[in-house]
Amino acid sequence: MLGKHLLSAADLTRDQALLILDTTSELAAVTDRSVKKLPTLRGRTVVNLFFEDSTRTRLSFELAAKRLSADVITFSAKGSSVSKGESLKDTALTLEAMGADAVIIRHGASGAPERLATAGWIDGAVLNAGDGTHEHPTQALLDAYTLRRHTRDGQGDLSGVRVVIVGDVLHSRVARSNVLLLQTLGADVTLVAPPTLLPVGVENWPCKVSYHLDDVLPDADAVxxxxxxxxxxxxxxxxxTLEYSRMYGLDARRMALMSPDAIVMHPGPMNRGLEISADVADADRAVVVEQVANGVNVRMACLYLLLGGASSEGDGSQ
Amino acid sequence: MPAREVLDASDMRRAIRRMAHEIIEKSRGVDDLVLLGIPTRGVWLAQRIAHDITEIEGHAVPSGALDVTLYRDDLRLRQVRALEPTNIPTGGIDGRTVVLVDDVLYSGRTIRSALDALNDIGRPAAVRLAVMVDRGHRELPIRPDFVGKNLPTATDEAVRVRFVESDGDDAVLIESDAEHAR
Structure with a gap:
């Protein structure tokens, strides 16, 4: 089973990642029926603690928690002038006093979820919903789930699946979490970006790096x-931006280089005309909207697996 | 761990056959019947019963799976469990007679969870319950309609129903080992 928190894609073993994906598959069936509510987390309190702007991640976590019957509070701390360390601690103590069973945190500072989980301020589970330029593990999980549906018929791991990740890797927690998780699941990842948008030390990441998008597109299963x-x-x-778009944007000409079955993914929100052209964003093989739908199910799976049983120190005897 | 065999493969086959006959008789026809097994072993039993009904009546009866994990009342007492597949046959359950199928009926709490789960999926005309073994010790007002074997047990005993599909052979065993009691 999972640990107490979900902070980094790097913490997930292959078996844990597969457990989340398999649980997502079962929960997806619930999302397809007319009564979408489950009683599983009745009486549990989930706090959405968002220090940064977010639409889909916040709504997605909120909907996921509500579908499992948890009580959800959303706390948007944008505009707070209190210094970050103090503010996070005080907020955490407040949430603890209110009896939060889980805190879903998005924060501009890399490592804030880790701090929240390990500082001893709260007892509940902490889920990282994106921290600075560090990680966004549930995005990587929903991407892996989407990839598995399209390339592996929804079963098993992603061994041999070729994924190309293009663009602003330097600032992207999505890219970082994806590289870590996809590597754990056996996929073959290539990063494509201008040298200025690659982080220092990228040569030590478990993936390949290229500066030329046209060269890697024909072999990709997903971009x-x-x-x-x-x-x-x-x-x-x-x-x-014009030069960026010309060198690293995905337009119809580049999409034609891809294999006919390959899919186009984007974590959203899209800058149409910059990294992706409008006709590509609206193409049949672009699965952006499906990614959003899968995101709700993946987050339900994470909440269920973290909160659905006895607290980890409790007895697990059958 | 001492284990005593209560039913062997041919006993089980005969009991399943008898339950199939009883279900047909009580349902007055099988047109609207849907069998839903509770994973894991209830699913095998549901398939066996559906197979026998089909043989007897010459009319295929749909059988599926209903995972009740997300509806259990003891989730917070145990480590989180992996979900099992739920597979509702095409045609759904609305207006049909659903026969819930499980391997062992004990406290009745699994069946209560199953009734809640069914409620979220549709509105059957009637719900019946078929089990391979009724071992007693009910904690809720739930009783089976079709029983393979009534088996009085002590609470420190465990009943194991084995199926070829998951266990390599067909048998019903009683294990008198408190650690394995469920």
Whole structure:
């Protein structure tokens, strides 16, 4: 089973990742029926603690928790002027006093979820919903689930599946979590980005790196486009958006280089015309909307597996 | 761990055959029948019963699986469990007679969970219960309609129903080992 928290895709073993994906498959059936509610987490309190803007992740976690009958509180701390360390601690103590069984945290500072989980401020489970440029494990899980549906018929791991991740790897917690999780599941990952948008030490990541998108597209089973994160870019990382788009954007010409069965993924929100052209975003092989739907089911699976049983120190005897 | 065999493969085959006959008789026809087994071993039993009904009546009866894990009342007392597949036959359960099928009926709590799960899937005309073994010790007002074997037991005993599909052979065993009691 899983550990107490979900902080990093790197913490998941192959078996744990497969357990989450298999649980997601079973929960997906619930999402297809007319009564979508399950009584499983009745009486549990889940707090959405969002220090950064988010639409789909916050809504997705909220819906997932509600479908499992948990009580959900959403706390948007945007605009708080309190310094980060103090603010996080005080907020955590407040949530603990209110009896939160799980805290889903998004924070601009890398490592904030880890701090929340290990500082002893709260007893509940902590789920990382994106921290700085570090990790976003549930996004990687929903991407792995989507990939497994399209390339492996929804069964087993992703061994041999060739995934190309394109764009702003430097600022992307999605890319980092995906590289770690997809590698655990046996996929073959290639990062494509301009040298300025690759992190220091990327040569030690468990993946290949290329600067030329056209060269790697024909062999890909899936192409994952990353959002150009203007809000995290203080300096100049590329000469112009037009040049970026020409070198690393996915347009109809490039899509034609892909194998006919290969899919196009994007974690959203999309910058149409920048990293992905509108006709590609709306193409049949673009599974962006399906990724969102799968996200709810993946988060239900994570909440169930973290909160659905006795607390980890409790007895597990059958 | 001392284990005593209560039914062997041919006893089980005869009991399943008899239950199939009883289900047909009580349902007055099998047109609207749906068998739903509770994983894991209830699913095998449901398939066996469906197979026998089909043989007797010459009319295929749908059988599926209903996982009740997410509806259990003891989730917080145990480590989290992996989910098993739920497979509702095409045509659904609305207006049909659903026969829930499980291997062992004990406290009745699994069946209560199953009734809640059914409620979220549709509205059957009637729900019946078929079990391979009724071992007594009910904690809820639930009784089976079709029973393979009534087996009085002590609470420190465990009843094991084995199926070829998952266990390599067909048999019903009683194990008198408190650690394995369920």
């Amino acid at each position: 994952m486009m990353l959002r150009v994160q203007a809000e995290r870019m203080a300096g100049a990382y590329f000469p112009s």
